[in-house]
Amino acid sequence: MSNEPLLNPVETARIREGIAAAVLGAPEGLADSLEHDAHGYLRLVDASRVGAEEASRLLREAVQGARAAGHSWDTVGRVLGVSRQAAQQRFAAKAAGAGRSAPPAEGPNAPKRRILGGLTAFNEMAALDEAGRDGWHMVGYGPFFHEVEASGHPWEHCRMTLPSGARHRRMESEGWIPVGVGWFPWRYYKRPAAPGTAGT
Known part of the structure; x- marks a missing residue:
């Protein structure tokens, strides 16, 4: 170069x-x-x-x-x-220390968490799609990783370049939940998915 x-x-x-x-x-x-x-x-x-x-x-x-x-x-x-x-x-x-993880719940019935590591800008969404199909949803992220939490249903995840206020409101009106404040240039969203639709 x-x-x-x-x-x-x-x-x-x-x-x-x-x-x-x-x-x-x-x-x-x-x-x-x-x-x-x-x-x-x-x-x-x-x-x-x-x-x-x-x-x-x-x-x-x-x-x-x-x-x-x-x-x-x-x-x-x-x-x-x-x-x-x-x-x-x-x-x-x-x-x-850049991860934006929500604090984990405590106690014996607290949901499990795990780290999806070794991620790049090119494979992170495929890793989140797979985790979402298995009932895991994103709760934090940083360079080369996403933190996910177990749930009893599948999830969809998406990312987009930092949206305008109108685009962000449209995403939320469609049921997408923002995760953190974004990791430039991306903003991440998740939403519960109907069985069989996560990652599609």
């Missing part, structure tokens, strides 16, 4: 403009307040901080997504403009 950028200048400019528009547009009246209100500039600093934190989170999860798709630390480092070691030191440690 060469060291040339993967995005062209127009794509790069579009991303930068989109981030700036989100920072200026999300807080109510922020852009207009900058004409006459010194306090508006403090709100701009706070909005920019939130944007930077979110961009940092997306980068961490995008790196883990690239790793889950089979890319080496060397390749990821080249895209980031750093060494393999620097990329691994910056992102590998943060991924270790």
Whole structure:
């Protein structure tokens, strides 16, 4: 892989403009307040901080997504403009505790849980389909794994790129239950399935 950028200048400019528009547009009246209100500039600093934190989170999860798709630390480092070691030191440690598992129920009758490990972006849905047919549903996930919990009926699982509010509401109206807050660029959903339909 060469060291040339993967995005062209127009794509790069579009991303930068989109981030700036989100920072200026999300807080109510922020852009207009900058004409006459010194306090508006403090709100701009706070909005920019939130944007930077979110961009940092997306980068961490995008790196883990690239790793889950089979890319080496060397390749990821080249895209980031750093060494393999620097990329691994910056992102590998943060991924270790990244699972978003719901706390397990306790007691002798608590449902069993297990980890589906060794997963990639390309095989995770097949693993979840198989687990769902056997009555397991997703309760947590992170890089290279999903945590599933046993139940008495089959489940369906799906993922999609982070949906808009309208798309998310439509999924919920169709009975899909969001699992966690998403793992960029994916949002995961589950729903109970009629016998014989999970994974279809």
